[in-house]
Amino acid sequence: MKDKAREWFENLRSKLISTIEVHENARFTEKKWEHSGRGGGLMSKIEGSLIEKGGVNISTVSGQFSEKMQKRVPGAEKDPSYWATGISVVLHPKNPNIPSMHFNTRYLSTTKNWFGGGIDITPCLDYTKETKIFHIDLKNMCDKYDNSYYPKYKKWCDEYFFLKHRNEPRGIGGIFFDYLNTESDNSDFLFIKDVGMFFHDYVDKIISRYKNNDWSESDKYAQLIKRGRYVEFNLLYDRGTKFGLETGGNIDAILMSMPPQANWE
DSSP states (O other): OHHHHHHHHHHHHHHHHHHHHHHOSSOOEEEEEEOSSEEEEEEEEEOOSSEEEEEEEEEEEEEEOOHHHHTTSTTOSSOOEEEEEEEEEEEEESSTTSOEEEEEEEEEESSSEEEEEEEEEEOSSOOHHHHHHHHHHHHHHHHTTOTTHHHHHHHHHHHHSEETTTTEESSSEEEEEEEEOOSOHHHHHHHHHHHHHHHHHHHHHHHHHHTTOOOOHHHHHHHHHHHHHHHHHHHHTOHHHHHHHHTTOOHHHHGGGSOSOOOOO
């Protein structure tokens, strides 16, 4: 499963980059990095007229957790060794009509093995109609595997991507899950692949639909304020940011999710 997961994340990376470059007049730049333990990753970044800042990162790393991390990670209590592979994507469009989009999936192995990940969308303008469609489609995808997935993972997402200090959600939610191991590796892996393709297809659809829509200065200001909320969440609450920094990951790749500009009122 380690090889299958790593190969899938690499394949999904290629699909996403190709699709985004079709819409853009710019190409991704690439930068390899090495992990402080073993392994490393490939950071791909784009700054264009459509995607103001975007990143598609993959990594495969291994090492040993610190004592602090051992207590927080299943299967690491007695043996601190770990192996992890994953893909992480963040897109901050220039056009405020297109929401910021975030996605990641990963496979982590200690003395236990599991998948994790999620999708969440952060619009800054009215997105009522698209929100309804987004959640219906997500539910249909999840229901192919287990009818409990969507309500459980949606609730997890709503609770996770919530700015407690402001008492407000970061965006319109989506799904968030971790420690997925149903003892059916094939089913779990197919779900992970479907989550990845759902995000790929959603990116393609939403960019195509809204990339030519006009916007005003007030729309752009609303986007920059919402991006400020994005920054607050990632620095205060995001588990992926904390995990990457505490396990010696690449700082530029970890902070890739930060928007290029943000405002605070």
